[in-house]
Amino acid sequence: MKSVIAEIITIGDEILYGQIVDTNSAWMGTELTKIGIKVKQITSISDSAAHIIEALDNAKTRADIILMTGGLGPTKDDLTKVVLTSYFNTTLELHEPSLADVEEIFKKRGREITELNRQQAFLPAxxxxxxxxxxxxxxxxxxxxxxxxxxxxxxxxxxxxxMTDTILPKLKAFFKTPEIIHKVVQTVGIPESILADKLEKWELNLPEHIKLAYLPHLGGVRLRLTGVGIDAKQLEQEIQAEVDKLQQIIPNYIFAFGELSLEAAIGQLLKERGLTIATAESCTGGYLAHKLTSISGSSAYYHGSVIAYHNDVKIRELGVKPETLQQHGAVSEATVKEMAANVRQKFNTDIGVATSGIAGPDGGTPEKPVGTIWIAYADKYKTEAKLLQFNKDRLLNIEYTAMAVLNLVRQSLTATVEE
Amino acid sequence: MKSVIAEIITIGDEILYGQIVDTNSAWMGTELTKIGIKVKQITSISDSAAHIIEALDNAKTRADIILMTGGLGPTKDDLTKVVLTSYFNTTLELHEPSLADVEEIFKKRGREITELNRQQAFLPAxxxxxxxxxxxxxxxxxxxxxxxxxxxxxxxxxxxxxMTDTILPKLKAFFKTPEIIHKVVQTVGIPESILADKLEKWELNLPEHIKLAYLPHLGGVRLRLTGVGIDAKQLEQEIQAEVDKLQQIIPNYIFAFGELSLEAAIGQLLKERGLTIATAESCTGGYLAHKLTSISGSSAYYHGSVIAYHNDVKIRELGVKPETLQQHGAVSEATVKEMAANVRQKFNTDIGVATSGIAGPDGGTPEKPVGTIWIAYADKYKTEAKLLQFNKDRLLNIEYTAMAVLNLVRQSLTATVEE
Known part of the structure; x- marks a missing residue:
């Protein structure tokens, strides 16, 4: 099967001067790849007619599809539109449905339509x-x-x-691209290299038309299976069979099938079981609570948090015993366990979790270097703690710690044990 | 003065397929712009010798400088190096200092150097x-x-x-670029369009060789003044004179000169004055605490937070009166003021701040639609609240609210009033 080739051209000085990061191209690259269209080049050019024409002339020697973004809109003098009208040797004509859309948008905003905006409905014939x-x-x-x-x-x-509503479906139809099906399996708590070891044999035995991609990100690795074929239903079944095998190999590390964040997956588990949770944070300083409350509807299971940055707050608000702090220090198994158990009691929830550590970059000691972090989980059956050891980057330490706590909650909720 | 033109070529399928976002180019664009080099095009291409050569041939017709990233390293078969060796008609030779660097890195990691890594020290003559x-x-x-x-x-x-250590200084020297000086003035609490109105007259009167750029971002607008000249000292004085004028025009909206986040600026103010702060969060769910604690050393002034997602927590942990909640609701001036004043008392700090609102996307009512958010500030002299009205995006609402609270703190600390 010959690949359909696309190129992306982004138009605008703001990308070249580094004022904005081009995230559009990565998004388009992902979506085009998903429907079997191969991106060969991404070109970012200046707001200039000559440069647009040169880029188009070059791109068409290599690609079947040329996607352009930018250079539209009244403040840009609709440069791209003017250039394309001349490039395709055509003229601008009023497009009534587009005018109706523009008018509708201004009506909603409660503002008068300007002549400049009205001109946006004039399009190349x-x-x-x-x-x-x-x-x-x-x-x-x-x-x-x-x-x-x-x-x-x-x-x-x-x-x-x-792209989603119109262009991707239209490209699929126009180029009669083959059926492509993706399934995402999300893992947490296992580094990419160890995961790759465990999956090596299975991956080698994958059918020729099903490919595996490792997509690591902060705190987890997404596995994406991509199948190419003619019959969508059969392909779907073949990929599902591989996903089932995968689940046999690494049952304890998979937290979701499909695009779902760990905090959303935990939210679903808590909701299903009618359980509630509270957090007690020291080193994560609110980030763990933020992850949990970033999910719409989290108020159904999330009660709240005490962020105890100051030791007095740990004692007064979280009931950590002064002796515990004195004997073991704030960054210790004993302290973090008391924090988790007590916040659970105090907030009257089923689960309590806690963090205490040295986020850095300063504040380390030889016994407890920067990146030493204790986390704990408490429910009515048990209170357990775990020691983490990260590096010197404060924000990364905070983010990794929050992910590790979420994973601790997930493991308890799914009653799995670590291998 | 003729501009020096640069182009950037990034090599690697992972950018084309959207597996990573190209943030390198934006960073390079910013740094090159700062030393007066103009980026004309950014081209992302595949891991292919033919494609690299084609991109180089094209770029050299337009640019004085061609910067390439990617395609180096043992897993990429050092493709770029091989292509460049042939492109410049030269041969690979062992470069002893590079070998010493590679050996040093492996020694630090406590690992044996591999033959593949040793080959990385062979460079085009x-x-x-x-x-x-x-x-x-x-x-x-x-x-x-x-x-x-x-x-x-x-x-x-x-x-x-x-780039920072070697390439930028070397490019400056090679192309004898003029002196370019930047000064950044950071504003908060004023939309770009209103800011532009206030600054219009001043901007029109800027000397020819000093330019202003508006760089809006979440919750604030950075103003960047860029001066081009021969004498660095004189240029520095001229730009400073304009910054001084700017401070006369918008004294209440400037929170920092130079690259400093709002939370870092507030941290400095609190430290200088020996003041402490605690937070009581409902709708921001820990994000405000996270912003404050993302600053290293924040434990000197930040005591902690109660995140009161559940109304019971507002009553029990924050001492909000049940009558207040009943009469006015959780999202109200009365509730948020009690939260701020009580968290200050409870945590024994100089300042208490609070948030309560409907972050969305669900949970709105006709009287209190999604995006209705109350924030409050309390110190020993006063307790004041402010009503915010945002839209339906949960995460944006959370982020904007945190910025608005930080700005409230800043305004009180600098004892300015809103115009």
Missing amino acids: ACTPVRNVLGTAPGMWFEKEGKVYISMPGVPFEMKRM | ACTPVRNVLGTAPGMWFEKEGKVYISMPGVPFEMKRM
Whole structure:
């Protein structure tokens, strides 16, 4: 099967001067890859007609699809639109449905439509307009000599909505791309290299048309299985069979199938079981609570937290015994266990978790270097603690610790043991 | 003065397939802009010799400097190095100092050096090697027909260190770029459009060689003044004079000169004045505490927080009166004021702040729609509250609210009033 090749051209000085990071291209790269279209080059160019034309001329020698973002909108003088109108030797015409969309947007905002915005509804006659329900600049789809040229605004949420609603389905149909099915299996608590060891034999035995990708990120590794075929239903079954095998090999490290964060997965588990949770944080300083409360609906299971940065707060608000702090210090198994057990009592929840450690970059000692962190979990059956050892980066230490606590909660909820 | 033009080429399928976001280019764009070098194009290409050569051939028709990242390192078969060796018609030779660096890195890691890593010290004879103190792949600097070609590893911290230590100073010297001085003035609590109105007259009167850039980001607008000239000392004085004028025009919105986050600026103010702070959070769910504790050394002024997601916690742990909750609801001026005043008492701090609102996307009512948020500030002189109204995005609402509270603290500490 010959690959369909795409190139992305982003237009705008703000990317070249580093004022914004180009996250659009990575998103497009991911989505195009998912439907079997291969991105060959991404080119970021300046707001200049000559540069746009040069980039188009170059890209069409290599690609079947050219996706452009940016250079649309009244403050940019709709440069891309003007260039494309001339590039495809056509003229601008009023596109009534686009005008209606622009008028609707201004009506919603309660503002008068300006002449500049009205002009955004004038589009090259040779293009198929792509509806933009979230902004005033419509997209444009051109076809010439079997190649497709697409122009979209650079505003990420407008571009993403257009791609998802219109452009990706249309590209799939136009190029008759094969069926491609992805399944994501999310793991936590196991480093990529150890995971790769455990999965080596299984991966070697995968059918030719199913591929595995390791996508590590902060605190976990996403495994993505991608199958290519003709019959969607059969492909679906084949991939599911591999996912089932995977679950046999690493049952204790999988926390979700599909795109779901660890905090969302835990939220679902807590909701299903009607359990509640409270947190007591020292070194994570609120970040653990933030992760849990970033999930909409978390108030159903999350009661609250005491952030005890000062030792007095640990004693007064969390009931940690002064003797414990004196004998073992704030960063100790004994302290963190008292914090978890007491916050659970105090907030009247089923589960209590706690963190105490040296986030750094300063504050370490030879016995307890920076990155020494204790975490604890308490429920009505048990109170257990775990020692973590990270490095010197304060924010990373905070983030890794929060992930480790969430994983401790997950392990208890799913009643698995670490291998 | 003719501009010196640079292009960036990033090499690696992982960018094209969207597996990583190219943050390197934005960083390089910012740094090159700062020394007066203009980035004309950024090109991301695949791990392929033919594609690298094509990109180089194209770039050299437009640019004086071509910066490449990626395609180095043993797992990539050092593709870029092999291609450049042939492109510049030279041969690979052992570079002893680079070998010593690689050996040193392996010694530190306590591991045996492999043959593959030893080969990384073989470099094209025609290049000036660029030292990499953080990794095993040295950089390469080529000069040909007045143009400079630079190859660096794609690992962000290695690339940044090489650029800062060696490449940026060397480019400045090679192209004799003019003196360029930047000063950043950071504002908060004023939207970009209103700021632009207030600054219009001043901006119009800026000297020809001093330019202003608006760099808006979450919760604030950074103003960057860039001056170009021959005499660094004179230029410094001229820009400072403009910064002084700026401070006269918008004294109440400036929180820092230079690169400093709002939470770091507040930390400095609190430390200077020997003041302490505690937080009581409902809708921000720990994010406000996280911002404050993300600053190293924050334990000197930050005592802790009660996160009161559940109303019982507001009553029991924060002493909010049940009548207040009943009469006014959790999202109200009365509740948030009690939270701020009581957390201050409870944690024995100089300042208490509080948040309570509907972060969304669900949970709104006609009287209190999603995005309705009350914040409060309390010290020994006063307790004051402020109503915020945002939209439906939960995470943005949380982030904007935290910024608004930090700004409330800043305003009280600097004893300014809102215009």
